[in-house]
Amino acid sequence: MTASLTTCDRILDAAEQLFAEEGFHATSLRQITQAAEVNLAAVNYHFGSKQALILAVFRRRLDALNKARLERLEQSLSDEQAPDLEEILDAFIVPALALTHGSAENGHPFMRILMRAFADRDDQLHRALSAEYAHVMRRFAGAIATALPGVEEKQLRRQLDFIVGALTHTMSECSAKDARAIADDLVQFAAAGLRSAVSVPSVDGAVRTLEIHS
Amino acid sequence: MTASLTTCDRILDAAEQLFAEEGFHATSLRQITQAAEVNLAAVNYHFGSKQALILAVFRRRLDALNKARLERLEQSLSDEQAPDLEEILDAFIVPALALTHGSAENGHPFMRILMRAFADRDDQLHRALSAEYAHVMRRFAGAIATALPGVEEKQLRRQLDFIVGALTHTMSECSAKDARAIADDLVQFAAAGLRSAVSVPSVDGAVRTLEIHS
């Protein structure tokens, strides 16, 4: 089964799994190469160093995630009707479901890796993360700002961080069968939160949106 | 300055800082003891092992956080008026601001540690985390369920996870001066998200709460 994959892919798969479970530094190259059933030196031969392997594992999924998110967003934006908030949030959140790799019963491995990348102070990782991530975040922030006129930019950035945090945190340890329900709940949750920034609560606890013309 | 602290506290402080920056396994005892300006053997003398030190660093802040959260919640619940959603969320979120330790300009170190603890598959850490955390989460879930009748339990659990994820993610890398604004934004964001679970969107995009009697 996995024996048909190339050495590089076997290493990437094993490394992703182990990095997610144990962390980058806590995982040794010997663990990785043993799980991938390849020789120890193969990592340094194909990737150059452990650090380069970390970046490769990281980029492989993030590239795919970014691509899926942007494609879905562009499709919504190209519709005759301007997309509503839920549609934009869907484009951001739902592609994360596809990251479930292999028989990932105990959470999305890459979401765990993403959490670790955020928590680490590894400059190279942070540069790689923001170099790829920032562009996508800007795109979504713009789309949301259009669908939700009147929202303040700084606050919108913060709210997007809330959504990213909620997504990575919950997806990192959910079972594969719960992921769909979580995504739907999060879209609804986030949409309400975003709308609350341009609305004022009334006395009876109900919420009424403000009309703001630019 | 730091020389007046006991050896144990110096170790805990240095370990917390380094664990937050580099991770548990990536931080060596020699880094810690050097930063704390104590002898290498002091860690094993005072804590027994590196793993025990990790748990000690972890518990020190989490105990304080739990205590502050519950005290604030009980105070709200004991008022003559039943607390509204924002008050409950305040009790959960605002105490996290106090975790800023020392001159933490680049994020709350403990929030980074909490992210790592969630991401790790370390059984001891997970046991310690849920043993202390679950009780508090149950308490808040109950309070919210009372303030927001009609919310489904499973969905409420998920939404609490959203809030925890958003809180740890944003607080872990915010500057100390932004923390307050983030907390306020998150309270508003989360309250709107929670309320959306017991309301239905109407055609014009406005939101009207449902009245549900038990």
Added chain:
DNA sequence: ATAGTATTAAAACAACTGTTTGAATCGAAC
């Protein structure tokens, strides 16, 4: 078949890991 390149394999490298040991040092109580 043969030359040449890409890949894999086993072994060794120096550096670093957490932990343990036994002696030195401190600070009170008597």
Added chain:
DNA sequence: GTTCGATTCAAACAGTTGTTTTAATACTAT
């Protein structure tokens, strides 16, 4: 001043780390 427990210290332990090296193998184009 002396004794005794608590703490600190320098040194060494066995084991693991990422990386490099050198030889063997597999594969492709001629």
